[in-house]
Amino acid sequence: xxxxxxxxxxxxxxxxxxxxxxxxxxxxxxxxxxxxxxxxxxxxxxxxxxxxxxxxxxxxxxxxxxxxxxxxxxxxx
Ligand code: SF4
Ligand code: SF4
Numbered sequence: 001x002x003x004x005x006x007x008x009x010x011x012x013x014x015x016x017x018x019x020x021x022x023x024x025x026x027x028x029x030x031x032x033x034x035x036x037x038x039x040x041x042x043x044x045x046x047x048x049x050x051x052x053x054x055x056x057x058x059x060x061x062x063x064x065x066x067x068x069x070x071x072x073x074x075x076x077x
Contacts, residue, residue, distance in 0.1 A: 001046065001048070002048045002049060002050030002065060002066065003045065003065070004025060004026070004042045004045065004048050004054060004063065004064070004065050004066075005042070005063070005064045005065075005066070006039060006040050006041055006042065006062055006063055007062045007064070008029075008033045008039040008041070008062075009033050009034060009035070010060050010062035010075075011033060011037060011039035011040055011058075011060060011062045012035070012037050012060055013028065013037035013038045013039055013040070014059065015028060016058065016059065017040050017054040017055075017058050017063060018040055019057075020053050020054055020056075020057040021053065021054050022049075022051065022053065023047040023048060023049055023051075024043075024047065025042055025044050025045065025047050025048045025054075026040050026041065026042055026043060026054060027040070027041060027042075027043035028040055028041075029041045039062075040062075040063075048065075050065055050067035050068075052065045052067075052072050055072060055073065055074055056074070058074070061073070061075035
């Protein structure tokens with residue numbers, strides 16, 4: 001099963017990933033990170049299909065998606 005992870009300290013709370021996810025997996029937390037932003041988090045993780053659209057839409061490279069043992073992120077390159 002795909003697994004999406006949000007690095008809360010990289011997130012600036014723009015909400016783009018929440019709007020982009022076709023499965024409505026992501027939601028905004030009611031907690032804030034150390035910079036004072038409400039960060040995104042996976043709300044209904046089991047609905048994730050591993051499409052990685054969330055990560056591609058995140059301007060802060062805060063999202064990683066693991067699919068079949070492969071970790072996809074946009075900040076290791
Ligand atoms: S990988 Fe796709 S389905 Fe999963 S949280 Fe990201 S956008 Fe949503
Ligand atoms: S797109 Fe990135 S920065 Fe914006 S809310 Fe989602 S994880 Fe946070």
